[in-house]
Amino acid sequence: MATGTQARTYTGPSRRRVPRFLLQAPLDVTVRRSGVPDTLPGRSVNLGERGMAVMLAGELAPGEMVNIEVSLPLVAGLLRTRAIVRYQDKLRCGLEFVGLSAKQRAAIRDWAKEAKVETEFVVSGAPRSGKDKARAAGRTEDVSGGWLRSRREKRVALAWFIVLVIAATVGGVLWGRWNRIWGELESGLKSEQTAVAEKPQTQVPAEVMEKLLIHRVEPTYPAEARRANVQGIIALDIVVGRDGSVVSMRALNGPDVLAHAAMDALRWWKFDPYRINGEPAVVETTVAVEFKQ
Secondary structure: OOOOOOOOOOOOOOOOOOOOEEOOOEEEEEEEEOOEEEEEEEEEEEEOOOEEEEEEOOOOOOOOEEEEEEEOOOOOOEEEEEEEEEEEEOOEEEEEEEOOOHHHHHHHHHHHHHHOOOEOOOOOOOOOOHHHHHHHOOEEEOOOOOEEEOHHHHHHHHHHHHHHHHHHHHHHHHHHHHHHHHHHHHHHHHHHHHHHHOOOOEEOOHHHHHHHEEEOOOOOOOHHHHHOOOOEEEEEEEEEOOOOEEEEEEEOOOOHHHHHHHHHHHOOOEEOOOEEOOEEOOEEEEEEEEEOO
């Protein structure tokens, strides 16, 4: 991943063709660095069929590939997908979805329709007449041939004025609320980092841990591997935390394309905690994931 890329932001006119809808919902964004998944909790800002903006308890770099898990109000289940970081400004990131299925896009449209959420912006189509072109250029011609400021310019100026007034009015309230939320996010992040840093207390046989598995996510067979008829069984060493989540993993064999797909699925697995003397323990075990046509 391009973790060394400098952060960049885009301040020009919007180039989106699909609208974004305002959404304030908790989410998890996971990025794999040096083979170890790092989950950053956060909150969404907006959501569309092609991507979303988020606020995270940590920084990402443009070009990094991440996994997203977010719950949509009024929609059963979680939206899970992959995305690439397109821009980053401190703790705010813009993510472009990769491989979003037609069913997932339909779920986003259904959520927006049922929840009657507010659209963040409107993208206008190309001008279809000389008058439209003049308005798109920011001016319109009166009967005397002079040039006047267009409605569009006035609407933009008014919108900026409203934004500034709202920001000044509710800034204090939002600041206090954000401090509280941020404290919760930092607490969760520190807990997860502590779990990753802990050494396993024991090695547990694969057949024993398999009986404790309570949530399994099947891996997505990479399209390029399927086309090339790349098959096989990927063995992985994993560390399971006291809460039963997979906190680290390492592929032991196989091509990288299948190993990465297996690790993308394993981060969602959940076990009943393994107990030593009645207390939950951090343990190491081995699992195998099969890819076949």
